[in-house]
Amino acid sequence: xxxxxxxxxxxxxxxxxxxxxxxxxxxxxxxxxxxxxxxxxxxxxxxxxxxxxxxxxxxxxxxxxxxxxxxxxxxxxxxxxxxxxxxxxxxxxxxxxxxxxxxxxxxxxxxxxxxxxxxxxxxxxxxxxxxxxxxxxxxxxxxxxxxxxxxxxxxxxxxxxxxxxxxxxxxxxxxxxxxxxxxxxxxxxxxxxxxxxxxxxxxxxxxxxxxxxxxxxxxxxxxx
Amino acid sequence: xxxxxxxxxxxxxxxxxxxxxxxxxxxxxxxxxxxxxxxxxxxxxxxxxxxxxxxxxxxxxxxxxxxxxxxxxxxxxxxxxxxxxxxxxxxxxxxxxxxxxxxxxxxxxxxxxxxxxxxxxxxxxxxxxxxxxxxxxxxxxxxxxxxxxxxxxxxxxxxxxxxxxxxxxxxxxxxxxxxxxxxxxxxxxxxxxxxxxxxxxxxxxxxxxxxxxxxxxxxxxxxxxxxxxxxxxxxxxxxxxxxxxxxxxxxxxxxxxxxxxxxxxxxxxxxxxxxxxxxxxxxxxxxxxxxxxxxxxxxxxxxxxxxxxxxxxxxxxxxxxxxxxxxxxxxxxxxxxxxxxxxxxxxxxxxxxxxxxxxxxxxxxxxxxxxxxxxxxxxxxxxxxxxxxxxxxxxxxxxxxxxxxxxxxxxxxxxxxxxxxxxxxxxxxxxxxxxxxxxxxxxxxxxxxxxxxxxxxxxxxxxxxxxxxxxxxxxxxxxxxxxxxxxxxxxxxxxxxxxxxxxxxxxxxxxxxxxxxxxxxxxxxxxxxxxxxxxxxxxxxxxxxxxxxxxxxxxxxxxxxxxxxxxxxxxxxxxxxxx
Numbered sequence: 001x002x003x004x005x006x007x008x009x010x011x012x013x014x015x016x017x018x019x020x021x022x023x024x025x026x027x028x029x030x031x032x033x034x035x036x037x038x039x040x041x042x043x044x045x046x047x048x049x050x051x052x053x054x055x056x057x058x059x060x061x062x063x064x065x066x067x068x069x070x071x072x073x074x075x076x077x078x079x080x081x082x083x084x085x086x087x088x089x090x091x092x093x094x095x096x097x098x099x100x101x102x103x104x105x106x107x108x109x110x111x112x113x114x115x116x117x118x119x120x121x122x123x124x125x126x127x128x129x130x131x132x133x134x135x136x137x138x139x140x141x142x143x144x145x146x147x148x149x150x151x152x153x154x155x156x157x158x159x160x161x162x163x164x165x166x167x168x169x170x171x172x173x174x175x176x177x178x179x180x181x182x183x184x185x186x187x188x189x190x191x192x193x194x195x196x197x198x199x200x201x202x203x204x205x206x207x208x209x210x211x212x213x214x215x216x217x218x219x220x221x222x223x224x
Numbered sequence: 225x226x227x228x229x230x231x232x233x234x235x236x237x238x239x240x241x242x243x244x245x246x247x248x249x250x251x252x253x254x255x256x257x258x259x260x261x262x263x264x265x266x267x268x269x270x271x272x273x274x275x276x277x278x279x280x281x282x283x284x285x286x287x288x289x290x291x292x293x294x295x296x297x298x299x300x301x302x303x304x305x306x307x308x309x310x311x312x313x314x315x316x317x318x319x320x321x322x323x324x325x326x327x328x329x330x331x332x333x334x335x336x337x338x339x340x341x342x343x344x345x346x347x348x349x350x351x352x353x354x355x356x357x358x359x360x361x362x363x364x365x366x367x368x369x370x371x372x373x374x375x376x377x378x379x380x381x382x383x384x385x386x387x388x389x390x391x392x393x394x395x396x397x398x399x400x401x402x403x404x405x406x407x408x409x410x411x412x413x414x415x416x417x418x419x420x421x422x423x424x425x426x427x428x429x430x431x432x433x434x435x436x437x438x439x440x441x442x443x444x445x446x447x448x449x450x451x452x453x454x455x456x457x458x459x460x461x462x463x464x465x466x467x468x469x470x471x472x473x474x475x476x477x478x479x480x481x482x483x484x485x486x487x488x489x490x491x492x493x494x495x496x497x498x499x500x501x502x503x504x505x506x507x508x509x510x511x512x513x514x515x516x517x518x519x520x521x522x523x524x525x526x527x528x529x530x531x532x533x534x535x536x537x538x539x540x541x542x543x544x545x546x547x548x549x550x551x552x553x554x555x556x557x558x559x560x561x562x563x564x565x566x567x568x569x570x571x572x573x574x575x576x577x578x579x580x581x582x583x584x585x586x587x588x589x590x591x592x593x594x595x596x597x598x599x600x601x602x603x604x605x606x607x608x609x610x611x612x613x614x615x616x617x618x619x620x621x622x623x624x625x626x627x628x629x630x631x632x633x634x635x636x637x638x639x640x641x642x643x644x645x646x647x648x649x650x651x652x653x654x655x656x657x658x659x660x661x662x663x664x665x666x667x668x669x670x671x672x673x674x675x676x677x678x679x680x681x682x683x684x685x686x687x688x689x690x691x692x693x694x695x696x697x698x699x700x701x702x703x704x705x706x707x708x709x710x711x712x713x714x715x716x717x718x719x720x721x722x723x724x725x726x727x728x729x730x731x732x733x734x735x736x737x738x739x740x741x742x743x744x745x746x747x748x749x750x751x752x753x754x755x756x757x758x759x760x761x762x763x764x765x766x767x768x769x770x771x772x773x774x775x776x777x778x779x780x781x782x783x784x785x786x787x788x789x790x791x792x793x794x795x796x797x798x799x800x801x802x803x
Contacts, residue, residue, distance in 0.1 A: 057694040060623030080697035087698045089691050096795035097713040106709065107699040139795030157699040 007072045008032040008193035009054075009161045014066030016046050016053065024050055024214055026066060031161070031193035036184060036207035038196045041214035047197040050214075051163045054195070055087055056080035070161050086159030088167035088183070092150035094138040100125075100149055101134030107157040124152045128182075144175045151183060155190070162187050162194035168203055180206050244622065246614040251633065253611075254671050257649055258637050262500070264648020268493035275651070276486060285490035289498065292491065294470035297384070299502070301466065302473040305386030306456030307506065309393030314448055316394065316544060317401035321409070322432040323541030325418070333545055334406050340399035340552050342724070342775035344732035346752040349464035350768040351555025352392045353381045354562055354761065359570045361558050368573040375570055381465040389466040393458065395551055397451045404447040407683065408440040429538075430531025438525070445514075446631060450638040452510060453503040457641030460734035460749060464756050473499055474643045478735070481647060482743075493647060500644040507639070556772055562765025582762040589751065594770065597747040599662075600737075601730035601774075604669035608677040608726050609719065615678070616685040617707060620693075634675050646739040653740065660742035668740035669730045677726040684718035714796065716789065720782035728775030748774070 008031050015025030024046035031037045041047050052058040054068050057080050068075045075083050094103050104121045112120070125131050128148050138146060147167070154162075164183065168176045184207065187194040196207050204211050267273065271282040289295065324330040355361050358375040366372070381388040414436055421431035457474045466472050471479070473495065480492035562568070563582055565575030583590070619626065649668070650659065658664040692714065696706035712719070734749045746754075752767035790796045 052694070055694060055698050057697060061625075079702070080694070081700050081702045083698075084700070085698055087695065089695070091691070093689070093691055093695045094795075095692065095696075095710055095714070097716075097790060097793055099792075106696070106701065109700065137792050137794055139793065153699065159698075 006033045006191060007069070008035075009195060010067075010069040011054075012067045012069070014050065014053070014064070014068065016049055016058075017063040018046075018049075018061065023062070027212075027214065029195075029212060031195055033193050034188050034191040036164075036187065036194040036196050036209040038198060038204040038207045038209060038211045039214055040199060040201075040204055040211060041197075042199065045214050047214060048165055051087060051165050051195070051197060054083075054161075054163060055085050056083055084158065084160045085163060086154040086157060086161070087163040087165060088150060088154060090166045090169040092138075092146040094146060094150060094153070096138060098138075099134065100130075100136045100138055100141070103138060103149060104134075104153050104156055107153045109158065120156065124156055128152055143171060144179065147171060147175070147179050148182070151179075151186065155186060159192065162192050164194060164196040164198075166198050166200075166203075168198075169200070177206075243614060243618045246611065246618055250611045250615055250674070253667075254674055255633060255636060257652060257667075258640060258645055258671065260652050261645030261647070261649030262640065264651045265493050265496045265645055266648070268490050268647075269497045271490060273490065273493075275654075276489065278490065285494040288491040289494040294476055295473075297467075297470040298473045298476045299498075301384065301386040301389075301470070302456055302502065303506075305389040305393065305462075305466065305472065306452065306458075306502075308387070308390040309397060309455045310448065310452045310506075310510075312390070312394045313397040313401050313451060314444075316398045316548070317405050318433075318437060320398075320402065320541050320545055321405045322429045322437070323537040324545060325414070325432055325436075326428065327538070327542075329542055329545055333402065333549075336549065337399045337402045337406065338721070338725075339776060339779055340548075341403055342728040342779055343396070343552060343556070344728065344749060344771045344775065345396055345458065346460040346464065346732070346734060346749050346756075347559060347768040347772035348396055348552070348555055349392050349461040350752060350756055350764050351557075351559045351772070352395060352551065353388075353464055353756075354558035354765070355551070355555055356380055356388070356391075361554070361561075361573075364571050364573045367571040372571075382467055384467050386462075386466050386472060389458075389462055389472070392461050392465045393455045395548065395555075396461070397455065398548060400451060401444065401447055404444050405440065408443040409436065411443075411683075412436065412439060425530045427531035430529070434525055438521070441514075446635045446639075448510065449507045450635060452506050453639045453641055456503050456506060457499055457643055459643065460753050463753050473502070474641065477643050478738075496641075496644040496647060499641045503639070503641050503644075556769075559765050559769040559772060562761050563769045565762060565765070582766050586763060586766050589746070590766065590770070593746045593748050593751045593767070596745050597731055597749070597771075597774070600665055600669050600747065601727045603666050604673045604730050605677065605723050605726035607666070607670055608674040609681075609723050611674060612678040612681045612722070613685075613712075613719070616682060617711070620685075620690075621703065634678055637671050638675055642735045646735060650739045650742070660740075660744045662745075664740045665737065665745055668736040669733055672733060672736065673726040673729050676729050677722045680722035680725050681715075681718060684715060688714060717782075717786040717796075720785060721779075724775070724778040724782035727778040731771060731774050 009029075010031075011027055011029040013026045013028060015027070016023040024041075027050070029037060039047055039050070049058060049062055053062070053064050054075070056075065056078065058064060070083065070085065075085070094100075095106065098106065101118075101121050104124060105117050108117050108120060121134060122131070125133055128151075130145060130148060130152075133141070133145070133149075138149065141149065147170075150167075162183075167183065168180050171179055180203065184194075186192075194207075196203065198204060268278070269285055271278055271280060271285055320333065321330075324333065353360070357363075357380060358378050363375060381392075417435050417439075418428070418431050421435045422428065426434065458472075459474050459478055462472045462475045466475060470476060477492045477495040477499065480488035480495065483489070483492075561575060564578050564580070566579040566581055567577035568575040618624075646668075653659050653661075653664045688711065692710055693706050696710045697703070701709065731747075732749060733747075734753060737745065737747050737750055748767055748771040752764060752771050755764035755767050787797065
C-alpha cells in the first residue's frame with residue numbers, strides 16, 4: 001500500500017442546491033495540511049450543509065455538485081465511515097449512554113487488543129489533563145471537559161482532515177480561548193487540514209489562516 | 225496519469241439493501257390482509273360464499289339482516305353508546321387539557337395516562353361493572369355508610385340504550401385521546417403561545433381553547449376517528465356492559481357468526497358491511513361537524529372575548545380528572561378484591577372470607593390462557609418493534625419524509641371495525657391453510673399491535689438529534705454499528721415504552737383472538753369475558769385482575785429498566801422530555 005501524499009483538503013467547484021435554489025458555491029478551496037481555513041457566512045448560508053457534504057452525511061433533500069478530494073483521493077464514492085474526516089459541532093454530542101472511556105473507545109479503530117484500547121484511552125485522557133476520568137458519566141463533566149473529550153474522541157479516530165462547525169460557540173469567553181487554541185494546536189501538530197465554519201470574527205482571526213466569505217451579503221449585514 | 229485513464233468516480237450512495245424492502249413487507253403484512261378481509265366479508269354479504277355452496281350474487285343476506293327483529297334496537301344501542309362515548313371522551317380530553325394545563329394535577333395526569341391506557345378493555349369493563357352494579361362495590365360502600373337494605377333495582381350494567389357501555393368506553397378512551405393531546409402539545413411551544421395569549425389578557429382556559437386547540441386539532445383527528453370506529457364496534461366491553469336483548473350490532477353479529485347451523489353466516493357478513501357503513505358514516509358526520517365548528521369558530525376566535533381567570537373551570541376539570549382516576553383505580557381494586565373473595569355477600573363492603581381458592585381453582589385453565597397470552601403478546605410485540613425500527617431506520621437513511629397519507633395507512637386497521645373484516649381474513653387464513661394456528665393468531669395480533677408500536681416510536685425516533693449519528697459515522701463506525709451502538713441505546717426508553725404499549729394492546733385483544741384462533745385458543749381476554757358470561761364474579765375477578773396486571777407489569781419494566789441500565793448516565797435520563 002502506498003502512503004497517500006499529504007495534499008490536504010481540496011474543494012473543486014462545490015455547489016449546493018435545495019429545491020432548485022442555489023444555497024452555496026460554486027466554491028474552489030484548498031486547505032493545506034496543518035492550516036485552518038475559515039468559512040464565514042450568515043446562518044442559513046449552507047455552511048453546515050457543506051460540512052455534511054464533505055462528511056458524506058448530507059440530507060438527500062439537497063443536491064450537490066463538484067468534487068471533494070482528501071490527500072488527492074476523491075471522497076465521492078466513499079461512505080462517511082471510510083472518509084476519515086473528523087467533525088466537531090457546537091454541542092459536544094458525547095454519547096449520553098456511554099462513559100467517557102466508552103465514548104473514546106468508540107472512536108478507536110477496530111482490531112486492537114482490549115488492553116491496548118484501554119491504554120490508548122487512558123493515555124489520551126492523561127495527555128489532555130483529564131487523567132482518570134474513564135469511568136465518569138459525560139453528564140457530570142464541566143463544559144470545558146466535555147469539549148475536550150469530544151476533541152479527543154475525534155482525534156482517536158485518526159482523521160485525515162478536520163471539520164469544525166462553530167465548535168466554540170457554546171463556551172464562555174475564557175474557555176473559548178483555551179479550547180480554540182487547543183484545537184488549532186492539535187490540528188497543526190498532526191498536520192491536519194482544518195475547515196472552520198463560524199460567524200465569529202474573533203474565531204476567524206485566531207485561526208490565522210485564509211478567510212473565505214460564502215455569502216456575498218454577509219459583509220454588508222455586519223457593518224453596523 | 226493521463227486524464228483519459230482517470231477512473232470514473234461513482235458518487236457514494238447508500239446501497240438499497242434488504243432494509244429498503246421492509247416498508248413494502250410491512251404494508252403487505254398488514255394492509256393487504258385487512259383489505260382482503262373486507263372483500264372476504266363483502267362477497268358473502270352479497271350472497272357469494274363458495275365454501276357453503278353459495279355462488280349466486282343476491283341481496284338476500286341484506287334482506288335477512290334487515291328483517292331481523294333485533295336489528296333496530298341493536299343499531300340504536302350501537303349508535304347511542306358509540307357516539308356518546310366518543311363525544312364525552314373528546315370533550316373530557318380537551319376540557320381537562322384546557323382547564324388544568326399548567327397545574328401539578330395535569331403533570332400527574334400526563335404520567336398516569338399511559339398506565340390508564342394500558343388497562344385492557346375486558347378487565348376495565350369487568351371492574352367497572354363490579355363497581356356500579358346494583359349489588360356492586362359503590363352501593364355496598366353507600367349502604368355501609370348510610371344504611372339501607374336491598375340492592376336498588378337498576379338495569380345496570382346492560383341498559384337498553386347502552387349508556388353503561390358508553391360510560392365504560394368513556395373511561396377507556398379518554399386516556400387515549402389525552403395521550404394524543406399530550407403528544408401534540410409536546411411538539412408545540414405551548415408555554416410561549418400561552419404566555420403571549422395570557423399577556424394579551426386571555427384567561428388560561430380560553431387561551432388554550434383559542435390558541436392551542438386549533439393548532440392541535442389536526443393531530444387529534446385520526447385518533448378521534450379511531451375512537452369513533454372502535455366505540456361503535458367494540459365487542460368485549462359490550463358483552464360485559466352492553467345491553468343483551470338486543471345486544472349492540474357487533475355483539476349480535478358475533479353471535480350470528482358463531483351460530484353452529486351456519487344459517488346466519490351470510491346475514492352476519494351483511495351486518496359486517498352495515499357496521500362498516502355506520503363507522504364511515506359516523507366519521508363523515510364528525511368531519512361535517514368539524515367543518516361547521518371551524519366556520520363558527522372564526523368569529524369566536526377573533527371576537528376578543530377574554531374568558532375568565534378559570535377558577536371554576538379548573539375546579540370542574542380537577543373533579544373530572546379525579547373521577548376518571550378514581551373510577552379506573554377502583555375498578556382495578558374491585559377486580560383484585562373479587563379475585564381474593566371466597567365469600568362476599570351483599571351488602572358487606574369487603575369480602576367476609578378471603579383466600580387464594582379462586583386462583584387455585586382456575587389452575588390449569590388459567591395457566592394455559594396466561595401462557596397463550598404471554599406468547600402472543602411478546603411475539604407480536606417483538607415483530608412489531610423490529611418492523612417499526614426497520615421502517616424508521618430505512619426512512620432516515622434515505623431521507624424520506626412520509627406524507628400525511630402514510631399516517632392514514634397506519635391507522636387503517638384501527639379505522640375499520642374488526643367485525644367488518646375479521647371474517648374475511650379468517651377465510652383467507654383458511655385458504656392459506658393457517659386457520660386456527662399459532663402463526664395466524666400472532667399475525668392477527670400484529671395487525672393491531674404494529675400501528676400502536678409504530679406511532680409510539682416514530683416521534684422519538686425522528687426527534688433524535690441527527691448529529692449523534694453523523695458523529696458516529698465520522699468517527700469511522702458503519703451504519704449498522706451506529707444503529708446498534710448509538711441509536712438503539714439512546715432510544716432504549718421510547719423503544720421499551722412502545723413495546724409496553726404493543727404488549728398491552730395484544731393482551732387486550734378479544735375479537736381477533738376469537739376469529740383467528742377459531743375458538744381453539746384461550747387467552748386471558750377470552751376467559752375474562754367467558755367467566756363474566758358464566759356470572760362467576762370470583763373467576764372473572766381472577767382473569768380480569770391478571771389481564772390488567774400484565775400490561776402494568778410491562779410498563780413498570782419499561783420505566784424502570786432504563787433507569788437501572790443508565791443509572792450512572794444522567795444525560796440520558798434527563799434527555800427524555802415526553803411524558
